[in-house]
Amino acid sequence: MALEDFIAREVAPGEPLTAQAWNDIVRATADLISTVQGLSGSVLEVMIANADVDPAQARVTALGADGGAVEAARPIKPKGPFILTNLTPGPYTIRASAPGFGTATTTVTAPSATTVELALERTQPRMPSVFGEALAVALELLKEEGIAVSRVIDATGREVAPANPDPDYRDTPVLMQLPAAGEPVSSKTGAQLVVAASVKVEPSVEVPSLTGLTLDEARQVLDDLGLVLGKVTTKR
The missing domain is CATH 2.60.40.1120 (Carboxypeptidase-like, regulatory domain)
Structure with a gap:
């Protein structure tokens, strides 16, 4: 809208302001606002x-x-x-x-x-924080959120089956997660976890004294304990 010429007349204090004069001011102001909006x-x-x-x-x-x-x-x-x-x-x-x-x-x-x-509609679930959780707990949390786990490895790079992890890994803590907490999880890639390496502790057996036994007797004692007789050195 083009600005029209505005004819204004100064008034002295105390002089009345006519309705026509006031309406001219209102219209001129409206035209100015409309023109500025059209420009910027x-x-x-x-x-x-x-x-x-x-x-x-x-x-x-x-x-x-x-x-x-x-x-x-x-x-x-x-x-x-x-x-x-x-x-x-x-x-x-x-x-x-x-x-x-x-x-x-x-x-x-x-x-x-x-x-x-x-308002936006959610199309992908958000990754919860599972850092520090035991693997079994983390897998259950992700399942509740509808998030598939595509890969789990331990700190040494060994693959761990997400669907049925080895019992030795069920209590190992999660050290890293992808994507990060709060990020959307794509149905194509799923979530990936890194857990601590599993440490297997072999049961220990106290070896009894074999002094004074024959070789066959010593072998039998060890067999009864589930031990294997190793190298035998004969002393003259």
Whole structure:
């Protein structure tokens, strides 16, 4: 809208202000605001309703009728709005997306709209923290969250079957997890865990004195204890 010439007359203190003069001021101010908005574009605030959406990973755009897209500035403070600027008058499709969530859209007409709120639908589960948990506990937690575990290895690189881990690994703690806690888990890759190496402790048996026994007698005593007679040295 083009600005029309505004004819103003100064009044002295105490002089009455006519309705016509006041209306001229109102119309001129409205024309000025409309013209400035047309030149610089309007501003639209977009709030994402999901508290668990990371603003640093979210994206908000405005798609105009002409196909042009405007990228929103991310919030300056926590739980703040995304800011779309330089929106020329007309209809827009506002889109918001984030990893692990579907895309939410709405339509607005600038400059009438000033704030919109969008709620995103979760499409991928979030990885819980299982660091330090026993492998059996971690696997159960992930199962409850609907997260498949694609791979488990121990600290030495040995593969551990996620579906049926060896009993020696059930109580070993989780040392690392992928993805990190709070990150979305893709159904294609699943979760991966690194656990401590299993330490097998062999049972110990006290070796009895074999002094004075014949070789056959000594072998029999050891056999009864589940021991194997090793190298025999004959002393003359």
